Amino acid sequence: MSQYFLGNAYHAPKQGEIEFLRKTLIEVDGQGNIQSLMDENHANYQSSIDTAEQEGTLTILQAGQYLLPGLIDLHIHAPQFPQLGKALHLPLEDWLQQCTFPLEARYQDEAFAANVYQKLVSTLLANGTTTGLYFATLHLEASTILAKTCLELGQRAFVGKLNMDNKAECPEFYCEENAEVSLETTIEFINRVKTMLGNDHQLVQPVITPRFIPSCSDQVLEGLGEIAEQTDCHIQTHCSESDWEHNYVIDRHGKTDSHSLNDFGLLTRHTILAHSNFISEDDCDVIQEKGAGIAHCPLSNYYFSNAVFPLRRALDRQMHVGLGTDISGGPSASIIENCRHAVHASRLREEGTNPALEQSQRGLAGSRIDFMEAFWCATRGGAIALDIPAGSFEVGHKFDAFIMDINAPNSNITAYDNYDDEMDILQKIISGAGRQNVMKTWVDGKLVYEQ
Ligand SMILES: [Zn+2]
16 A cells, blocks of 8 residues: 655755755655655645545655655664774774774674664664665674664665685684685675565665775685676775775785776676775776766765865766765764765865965865765765665655654754745755754655654
8 A cells, every 4th residue: 555745855866956845745655666746736636635644644744844865874884883983083003903803803792793783773764874885794693683683673774794814914803714714604694685584675685795805815806706796796895995905905916996896896886885085087987987886984084094085076977976974984873964074075175274385275176065965975876876766756766765854852953934945954954964853764665763
């Protein structure tokens, strides 16, 4: 049976363009697909509202409430959730060795994993994140628990068991036995997720996940390329994130991450590259030629990348690009917060930061993006990168959405009649919304969170 949603909505079906859907009636079929959109001028508008009201299938938005497409987080390290908001004062090497690897190693304990993953996925749904692309750990069981948790809580998810078999770069306590074990457990994980009870519609999908080139042997990278070809699974990894990592790959393979991944068969239409701060025009060409996507993680860039991804350039080239929280390299679980940081980061690139320099020397002209482009990245841009029919309110798309209420208790957003127009209100939402403004979240047409 269909259900109906009546109210104001925003979406960004095209990069850089926002559509305000005034008092729109959205029909969602029993499979969670958007069946129709009607505005007030549609011949069946009122009769459809009347029928839905009689049948008890109508959700009416209140004044100050807006329906937004669900947010898409393209880069989450699920096991790092307990570390969110701490250890950010450390340099990357210490952060990894002293904090992150020991924490990730704890997921051998399944009860620990189940507890953290329950909290993480609930938190993301409460922030309006309807699709998550996750790095789990190298543990088969704990990675399976993450996939199950996403399915049980109803989040659209792409989950990867990590590959880390290169003993020269992985700590002894957190490294796979050998390449064979790494590849065998990957195949087992893919089969488990695909055949998981209740996952008939593949709401949760397995992802091939070499942590990054340094953590994997060439044998594993080669094997993963073959698995990708056989299974058509998504692929995720880190790409040219920091000076160290970027140069490590050049030293080891004589080429950049993008070219190396491509040669291993790991750069496809279904690949998401986290960060990619140091990619050249030539790297962009190969990434774009293969149709791979990039997860821009502005908050994490501030702390661990020694640079900020040039998002403007990627958007101008029409690359596939979305946003990621990079929990816990970035200290926020909210994609809305990362939207505003994507804007801030681009403004800092453009204006520069060092007042000791002449104004003309300080920044990089033409680097800025605006809130509308950030919103597109957070929604439709992420969906295009993942190649899923979501991220905007269009017939045939999945109904993944949430209610943003600017009048929610403790809201930091204020709007004024005859002063703020629709675009002002959306800019205020991107600039000031928090978890308190997210009232209800739906994935695949199912209510999965309610305040
Ligand atoms: Zn990461």
